[in-house]
Amino acid sequence: MSHYIHNLIRQGEHQQLDFKYEISDARKIARTLVAFSNTDGGKLLIGVKDNGNITGVHSDEEYYMIEAAAQMYCRPEVKFTVKKWTLSGKTILEIDIPKAPKRPYFAMNEDDKWLAYIRKNDQNLLANKILIKVWEKENRKKGSILRYSEKEEILLHYLEQHEYITFLKFCRIARISSKLAEEILSTLICFKIIEMEISEKKTWYKLNRQE
Numbered sequence: 001m002s003h004y005i006h007n008l009i010r011q012g013e014h015q016q017l018d019f020k021y022e023i024s025d026a027r028k029i030a031r032t033l034v035a036f037s038n039t040d041g042g043k044l045l046i047g048v049k050d051n052g053n054i055t056g057v058h059s060d061e062e063y064y065m066i067e068a069a070a071q072m073y074c075r076p077e078v079k080f081t082v083k084k085w086t087l088s089g090k091t092i093l094e095i096d097i098p099k100a101p102k103r104p105y106f107a108m109n110e111d112d113k114w115l116a117y118i119r120k121n122d123q124n125l126l127a128n129k130i131l132i133k134v135w136e137k138e139n140r141k142k143g144s145i146l147r148y149s150e151k152e153e154i155l156l157h158y159l160e161q162h163e164y165i166t167f168l169k170f171c172r173i174a175r176i177s178s179k180l181a182e183e184i185l186s187t188l189i190c191f192k193i194i195e196m197e198i199s200e201k202k203t204w205y206k207l208n209r210q211e
Contacts, residue, residue: 030108044095
């Protein structure tokens with residue numbers, strides 16, 4: 001069974017795998033739980049450094065810290081499963097977080113604000129208002145209605161000529177409010193006409209050419 005853990009560690013951190021040397025802050029770990037839930041699910045290995053070195057967990061307190069994070073600092077509560085592995089006398093916790101059936105999930109930050117996060121490669125990134133709107137629309141029992149107006153035409157024409165557009169650029173060229181821009185972009189994402197790319201530094205929108 002040690003091969004299983006070693007194979008996981010060899011992968012390095014990625015969109016569905018994160019290493020934690022220790023758990024000392026329940027709010028910070030809540031971010032990771034929520035990010036996995038809002039994206040593709042994933043595994044958290046506790047007792048492993050970022051470079052893959054195995055240190056082992058220090059005490060049972062670390063498990064209870066994760067449990068507290070899931071129950072107190074995640075909304076809704078994140079359900080997870082845990083396995084204990086012992087390698088060379090060191091205990092590693094494998095926390096398995098499934099992808100949420102309904103999103104968004106929120107984590108409470110240091111200012112007691114509830115924020116949604118997503119997992120992008122090996123980072124937890126803040127979800128913006130448009131992505132939250134997309135999730136909310138996906139959760140509705142009634143489907144969204146797609147109405148093409150001059151504003152949608154302006155956006156799609158621009159994207160035929162350019163690789164991507166930013167939120168502020170769309171507001172400018174369409175001469176619309178932020179609220180209307182959020183509504184248009186979220187609807188077009190739901191219909192898979194455009195897609196959103198999020199990085200640590202910026203967010204942009206482009207045509208979904210796979211559909």
